[in-house]
Structures are given as structure tokens and as C-alpha cells.
Amino acid sequence: MSLKLLICDAYTANGRAGIVGAGGSRAGDMFTRAVDIHRPDAEISVMTFDNDAPELPAPLESFDGVIWSGSNLTIHRRNALIDAQIEMAGALFDRGIPQFGCCYGLQLATVASGGAVEASPAGAEIGWARDVTLTGEGRAHDMYAGKAGRFDALCWHNDAVTRLPDDAVLLAGNAHSPVQAAILRRGGGEFWATQYHLEFDGAEVAALVGGFRESILKTGAMDHERIAQLVDEMNDLTKRAAEPAEAPPAFRPVIDPKERTAELGNWLARVERLTRS
Template structure:
């Protein structure tokens, strides 16, 4: 399987993640893919400029995976314009796509929908009570997942209007759209708002490393940031033996369950057999 991972952070955003102790998005997705397809041939594309050096034509790949990003899809930016154009090209050429967080927002805009700053404010650390719709319960993306679960997340924006021909698969009290299938032309994009590629160590490092800035901005209180870090440290302790974790925490603690949506998409790519 030949996959292209698009790390769509800006260069400054990527540097900031590393400075706070986090892992580059491309590396996290490489690791997540290899849980399910250890022999996948993976190329990582970074959007440091609006004209990134593509490792090959998009139709040469069996699928494209889009990461999260520090960018804001509804603010004009040449990097964003280039990303939207690339997503539309993949749609129109029938290349399967998968994305998280900013990825679902990118897919929404590329297919004709609308994304705004979440009126409920940022959703950081936990996406609580992600609940599948009837369409989600019957969709292969959620094979192996329970109907309601908590997930790890970090986002400020939300999908406000899904485009035509989209299927809403999941939502929660904070964000109406937590997962969807987006369509345009010949293509289909499977996407989630939460970060299934994150593990608890990653969230603890990111929140802990950015806590002063988050508190100064009024995004989190000192107590709120500390509580998220403490939650993640407790999850990390359970990760040594996910089978012993409480059932409610297994969707977060067990790597294969946490990334099941991605694994199910990879099965779909296999089934398409080169489109």
C-alpha cells in the first residue's frame, strides 16, 4: 500500500510542537498507520510553503492522510488555498482520503461546506461522549468501536455546515460534527474531528508545554490545564496493559481501538484495489 501523509502544520507550528515536547504530525501518523499496515510505503509531505515538493503525482498513491494543523481554515492564507486545491484534486481523481481535526475542516471546505470558530469554545484534552448517529453505527469506519466513547482532541474550530452528499457519523455536546464522510466528484473523504493519532503521553506533553500560553490567553485555567495533564498521566499508566483498563477507557488506552477508524479506512483502501 502506497500512502501520502500530508503534515499540514505551518513550519512555525511544527517547530512549536517539537519545542513543547510533542511529535511531528507526519511521524505520529506514520506510527498509527503501521499499527495496522506495518509494511505500508509511506511518503510525508510538509506544507512549509504554498508550493510543496510533491514526492509524486497524487494519483500514484492508494490514499492520502491529512493531519491536524495550527492553521485556521476560515482565515485567508496561501498555504490553506494550496491545501484545499490538493484535497479537491484528490477528490476529483478518486483518491481515497482520511483526515483528523483540521483535516475534517479542510475536507468540508473543499467539498463546499462551512467551518467557523466553535461557539462553545476550544475543546482540549477530552472530546467527551462522542456518540455515533444511525449512519455512524452502520458505517464501516466504526467497525470495532462502541456507540459512545471519549476521545483525545485539541481544536478551536468546528464544522458548521456539512456540504451536500455528506454523511454525519458522530457528534457530541461540544461539537455537533465529530465525524463525517465527505464526497466530491469521484472521491470520498473519511474524517474525524478528534485526534485518534494522539496518545495520552502526547496530550500531556502538549498541554503541559503550552499551559502558560493557554492560561494567559484565558483558554484554560491553571487548574484545568493541570487536570488534563493528570488525566493523561493516569491513562499512560494504564497503557502498559490496555486489557486491564476499565471498558470506558479502552477506546482511548488501547492503540488499535483508538485508531480503529484509520484501520478501517485502510481496509477500505485495500478493498478498492487501486481504484
């Protein structure tokens, strides 16, 4: 029996349009491709939040698992749309439906389970999440089965988890963002999440950095020279991905699709086990 999955594209309509205008992909499409790497037979529905009363494609209980994307929303600047997403994540927690998320997904799960998210004390982390390092719990957890204990990942975030709930499990961090991955729990539910974007590849980051160049400059996170350098680095990743066997081992966590999305693949394996139990 194939898995029935719901992908929640947490961007606003304007946020999605901006990404597409920059040459990037919709979050729902990126995660659909990522799932397809590991479970090509999965039945996928994509849900968007164009208003604070979105229509579910099917009752929550009909899904084996739910995946949350990043977002252009800022979760500590609460509004009705964010409240609707927190309420939905909480309902999924309480029903024991497995959840997975990246970036905003981690932040959403943190808030829904009693933790805190604020503007990143270290500023924006754009392009590279360098030296993501697993904790002891991370090395032992199924989410990182087959993954190296330290690796680089692709990312883009301005906010960060500043306090995990008491029953959360910290799995990974780096010098910029102490919480790069965690397991969040509430009631009978569990949410596996990363701060970095495992659904991104070099081409997606190059499009976003180039397309949102002026926004990056306004934040002061990078100057013109660093932006141009980062775009070149991402284009180089795309070239290397065409011949992964020729790339140095350090590049494989970001250019090999199966390794880059291993955390999601391990979550999907867990969801499959739960559906069979």
C-alpha cells in the first residue's frame, strides 16, 4: 500500500509568486520531487495557505504523514494565517500523525509544542549551513541513519529556534544556529525537523539569491561581491551534480539527491513502519 502524504506549502500566495518570479520552484513541487526520490509510489496532496481558513484536500486522519515547507512568514510576528498553521500542526500532533518539516517547519513545530523562535541572534544564514554537526542523540537517531556526523547543507533563514520545549530532542547544530535539527513532541505526536533546506539544490539557491539580491543587500547580510560569489558557488554545485562520481566526498551531501534528502527518506521509512503496525 502506498503512503498517503500531505505537503503543506506554508508560503503566502505572494511569497510563492515571488519565488517563481525569481526562477525558483514552489515549495510543494520541491518536496514532491524529494519524496519521489525515496517513495515514487506515494500519493501526494499539496495544500496551500492563501488565507487563514484553507480547505483541506481530505480529512487529516486520511493522511499517513504531513510535510511542512519553509515560508516567507515570520512566526514570531503572529497573524491569523500563522495562527491557522500553528493550530493545524497542533491538531496533527494531538492526533499522532507523523510530521516532517524544514526551516519554517522546524520553527512552526517548536512554537506548536511550547518552544520559542526569534530573529536569529547571529543574523541571516544564507546559502550554506556549514559544519552541521550531529549531537550524540543525533548520531543514534533514525533520522540520520546513513548520514555523516558532520556535513554542509543548503539553507536560507532569518529566524532561529531560541528555546526548545523540555521534551524535544536536539539532533544537530552548527556555530551559526545551535538548533539545526530536532525532534519535537506533543501529546502522542512527533515532528522531525531540520533548520536547513534539504529540498534545495544548487540551482534553487542560485535562483533565489540572484532573484532576491536587493532584499539581501538591504539586510546587510551580504554585499554585492559575496552575493556574486555565492551564486557562482551554487552554479558550481549544479555542474558537479551532473557528474557526482567526479566530485570530492565533501560535496556529496549537497549534490547527491538521495544523500541530501536522507533525513526525509528516513522519516518516510518510519511512516511506512507505523502504517504497517
